[in-house]
Amino acid sequence: xxxxxxxxxxxxxxxxxxxxxxxxxxxxxxxxxxxxxxxxxxxxxxxxxxxxxxxxxxxxxxxxxxxxxxxxxxxxxxxxxxxxxxxxxxxxxxxxxxxxxxxxxxxxxxxxxxxxxxxx
Amino acid sequence: xxxxxxxxxxxxxxxxxxxxxxxxxxxxxxxxxxxxxxxxxxxxxxxxxxxxxxxxxxxxxxxxxxxxxxxxxxxxxxxxxxxxxxxxxxxxxxxxxxxxxxxxxxxxxxxxxxxxxxxxxxxxxxxxxxxxxxxxxxxxxxxxxxxxxxxxxxxxxxxxxxxxxxxxxxxxxxxxxxxxxxxxxxxxxxxxxxxxxxxxxxxxxxxxxxxxxxxxxxxxxxxxxxxxxxxxxxxxxxxxxxxxxxxxxxxxxxxxxxx
Numbered sequence: 001x002x003x004x005x006x007x008x009x010x011x012x013x014x015x016x017x018x019x020x021x022x023x024x025x026x027x028x029x030x031x032x033x034x035x036x037x038x039x040x041x042x043x044x045x046x047x048x049x050x051x052x053x054x055x056x057x058x059x060x061x062x063x064x065x066x067x068x069x070x071x072x073x074x075x076x077x078x079x080x081x082x083x084x085x086x087x088x089x090x091x092x093x094x095x096x097x098x099x100x101x102x103x104x105x106x107x108x109x110x111x112x113x114x115x116x117x118x119x120x
Numbered sequence: 121x122x123x124x125x126x127x128x129x130x131x132x133x134x135x136x137x138x139x140x141x142x143x144x145x146x147x148x149x150x151x152x153x154x155x156x157x158x159x160x161x162x163x164x165x166x167x168x169x170x171x172x173x174x175x176x177x178x179x180x181x182x183x184x185x186x187x188x189x190x191x192x193x194x195x196x197x198x199x200x201x202x203x204x205x206x207x208x209x210x211x212x213x214x215x216x217x218x219x220x221x222x223x224x225x226x227x228x229x230x231x232x233x234x235x236x237x238x239x240x241x242x243x244x245x246x247x248x249x250x251x252x253x254x255x256x257x258x259x260x261x262x263x264x265x266x267x268x269x270x271x272x273x274x275x276x277x278x279x280x281x282x283x284x285x286x287x288x289x290x291x292x293x294x295x296x297x298x299x300x301x302x303x304x305x306x307x308x309x310x311x312x313x314x315x316x317x318x319x320x321x322x323x324x325x326x327x328x329x330x331x332x333x334x335x336x337x338x339x340x341x342x343x344x345x346x347x348x349x350x351x352x353x354x355x356x357x358x359x360x361x362x363x364x365x366x367x368x369x370x371x372x373x374x375x376x377x378x379x
Contacts, residue, residue: 003321003375005128005361009135011198012205019160019190026182028174052179053257077157077181 030076033060039070039084043092047081047099049114050074059114062098066090079117092119128361132204136211143208147271155271157181160202161308163188165261168254177257195312199319203302203309204358209267210302214341216291217298229297235343239303239356242310249307266290266301298341303356316355323352323359324376329369336363336373346373 030053050059056074059081063069068089073082083095096119102110146155156162162184169177170185191202203210221227230238252260262268262277264286269278293300302309323346330347337345342356346363359375367373 001377003377005131005364005375008198008201008205008321008359008361008375009131011194012135012201015190015194015197015202016187016206017190018193019187020158020183022186022189023182026185028170028176028182030176030181032175053175053177075181076179077153077176077183 029073029082031056031060031074032071033063033073034071035063035066035069037068037070037086037089039086041085041087043083043085043095043119045081045083045096045099045119046079046117047114048079048117050076050079050081052076055113059099062101062114063095066098069095126365128365132360135205136208136214139206140208140211143271147273153183154179156268157183158187159184159267160188160191161311162259164250164308164311165253165259168250169257177253178259180259192312192315195315195319197319198321198359199316200309200312200356200358201321202312203306204360207302207308209270209306210299210358212270213294213299213301216294217300217341220295221298223295227296227298229343232343235303241304242306245305246307246310261307298343303342309356313355316357317353320377320379321359321375322378323357323361323363324374324378325350325352326372326374329372331369333368335366335368339363339366351376351378 047059050056053076056076059074060072063072068086070084070086072084074080075082081099085095096116099114099116100112103113104110143155143158145151146153146158156179162180163186166176166180166184169175169180176182176184194202229235249261259277263279263283266287268275269283269287272278274283290301290305293304297303325346327350332347334347337343337347339362340346341360341362342354342358344352344354344357344363346352352363361375364373364375
């Protein structure tokens with residue numbers, strides 16, 4: 001069957017758009033760290049600085065030993081972090097404070113690495 | 121009956137320019153995602169990490185995987201049309217070869233036999249790239265990947281002098297052989313090959329009107345020979361339709377849906 005050539009750019013556009021639309025079907029995180037706490041609230045943050053598995057691992061380590069955090073999921077490609085936490089033990093503001101605290105560097109100085117751009 | 125030249129190129133180049141423009145837009149930091157997030161090869165690179173640990177590797181995310189699915193669906197319908205109609209690196213390679221076509225009176229192309237062997241390079245490269253990516257969880261290909269090097273401006277993951285040498289070789293290669301990177305090295309192209317073989321749309325030659333002038337073969341950027349077969353089933357065909365434009369007799373080469 002003869003096909004008009006205009007079908008090619010339309011097919012390319014349709015499959016590219018279809019691929020883009022399908023992205024929500026895959027929800028696997030970059031890292032998923034679970035702590036010993038019972039979650040009763042969730043907070044989603046957009047964090048500038050969480051951009052790959054390395055930075056995501058570093059980010060989650062900031063909350064090691066912090067009581068009230070039940071789990072942290074990071075989504076590096078979207079710079080997104082999801083906290084499950086117990087609001088009786090830790091507040092959203094405290095969670096933000098921890099991520100935005102300056103990190104000590106090897107040369108003795110310190111620098112803010114992560115910036116919370118939005119939280120809900 | 122003669123027909124108008126470049127009719128399909130006038131359709132294809134705006135599409136390619138649009139995809140190149142979108143990539144540059146994202147690479148310049150506009151938009152909410154990195155240009156890398158849209159790369160379908162990232163989907164291939166993420167597969168093992170997802171199977172093994174249910175997590176994405178390095179900077180990869182859901183969009184890489186969903187774009188890969190979109191592109192593979194396209195390959196089942198229209199073979200390597202992604203390469204010929206959307207890939208920004210393929211477009212840059214094509215522009216380079218068109219530019220150098222003005223310089224070369226006769227390109228020193230490798231013989232068909234050598235060309236065939238060189239095309240096999242894509243497969244070991246794909247295996248090595250995936251092996252080390254899966255083993256380390258890092259995108260080790262970045263330092264050698266023209267897509268990343270060009271659009272990130274040698275960003276994080278590039279290998280300094282090594283990356284410059286790699287890019288230099290690819291540029292020189294593009295000046296010698298049309299679609300040098302796509303032909304011999306592209307790991308995404310290697311991934312597509314089995315899907316492309318099954319693709320529904322193909323270039324079909326009408327034997328009764330073909331005068332066997334060979335114009336279509338001379339214009340094929342991948343050195344395929346549409347004039348030597350009835351149905352062009354070669355997995356390297358990107359459906360760029362340069363052969364259809366080059367054909368000297370109207371309706372001799374046509375795009376058809378055939379198994």
